[in-house]
Amino acid sequence: MKNGWLVVNGFLQGEKYATLYSLLLSEAKKRNVSLLLKRADELVGIVGERIPAPPEFVIFWDKDIRLAEALEAQGIPLFNSAKTVGICDDKAKTALAFSNAGVPTPKTVLAPKTFDTVGYNDLTFLERAEELLSYPFVIKENYGSFGQQVYLVHTRAEAVNVISRISPKEFLMQEFIQESMGKDVRVNVVGGKAVASMLRHNERDFRSNISNGGTAFLYALSEEQEAVALAACKAVGADFAGVDLLLGKTPLVCEINSNPHFKSTLDCTGVDLSKYIFEHILERL
Ligand SMILES: Nc1ncnc2c1ncn2[C@@H]1O[C@H](COP(=O)(O)OP(=O)(O)O)[C@@H](O)[C@H]1O
Ligand SMILES: [Mg+2]
Known part of the structure; x- marks a missing residue:
């Protein structure tokens, strides 16, 4: 046993x-x-x-x-693995891993490093981000889940307001994928296979997280979406993960979760990830 x-x-x-x-x-x-x-x-x-x-x-x-x-x-x-959990937990590390592996993502600018006792007391870097991204864009704290540390900003005043509220926490700025407003696709991957996917939609918020009021629908992945989700897992070395795909003109990876809340997947698709997780682990041991 x-x-x-x-x-x-x-x-x-x-x-x-x-x-x-x-x-x-x-x-x-x-x-x-x-x-x-x-x-x-x-x-x-x-x-x-x-x-x-x-x-x-x-x-x-x-x-x-x-x-x-x-x-x-x-x-x-x-x-x-510790390495995978560490990369997935930190959205800036994830962005670097995706960029190194050529995984398609929205354009992303990492905020420069500051210190807890100092905070972001000079926002000149915001001008560079504005040139690269243009408003509206998304600000995400590097550590966060359930959409709770993700903000949409439409003007410099809003951006400054968010940054001063979250300072000195580390964050990144990201191109807003307008076509994906309130929608994304959660792809659950185990052992290099996409085993369940669903569309998540929130009509009242740009964030589609279920725990933030989003609704889940069954969704059949395109071949391209599947390939992108598998590439995202490979880039971070995940045995299993929940990959969030944005619905741009082509699929873009929003983020990857190394310990996905798969109860909502089970409720929507009837697929219990734990079954696949054990199959994978027992095969690996
Ligand atoms: N660049 C973006 N463009 C459009 N929508 C986005 C973007 N980034 C995040 N979102 C929306 O916000 C949600 C939460 O963002 P995400 O990066 O997945 O953070 P969390 O870890 O909190 O789930 C996503 O599921 C998606 O609906
Ligand atoms: Mg997410």
Whole structure:
């Protein structure tokens, strides 16, 4: 019997998270895999210490990169790897990985580095971004989810307002894909295959996230969309991921999630990602 851990963030509580974990745990049971739910905060102190009875694998459903690296340093395979989780969690790192691999994305400008005690006290760089992007454009904090740290700005005054509100958090600026207003396609990829996809639409907001009021519809991917989603996963080395595609004239990758909230995919498409995740992991071990 294989044994693994499902490492989750102990501070994220509530139904939304518990449902996902129970889907993974019950799939493990079906496959006769012993899967222990471990809160990352219970694993403090693990750095440099040998784990007495290490698991054969870890499904890493957290974003604590240092913990992920500490587990990998002990020879435990992680799904997804520390490297992948780190790239996907940081939208600026994702943009670089996509650009290096030639994955099509909206034009993106990374804000320069500042310091927590200083913030963005000089906005000259905004003029350069305006030349490259023109209004309206999107501002995204490098770390964020559920559309909560993504802003659409129409004028310099709005841009300055958003930047001063989020300062000193790191952010990027991105071309707004008008044709995709309030819409995107969530493609769930496991082991290099697109296993479920849906169109997400919000009529009242430019952000289509379900948790932000978007509605999901069944959606058949074009060959081009599928190829772009698979290329995005390859660029970040993801075993599994939720890829957000924007509906431009040609498909563009908006972002990639290394621990996608696949309950909304299950509700819309009937496809349970945990089944594919376990198939993939058991094949890899
Ligand atoms: N460049 C863009 N052009 C048009 N819509 C966008 C763009 N970037 C993001 N969006 C919309 O905002 C949503 C949230 O952005 P995303 O980058 O996926 O952040 P999050 O991690 O919060 O989901 C997307 O699903 C999409 O609907
Ligand atoms: Mg998203």
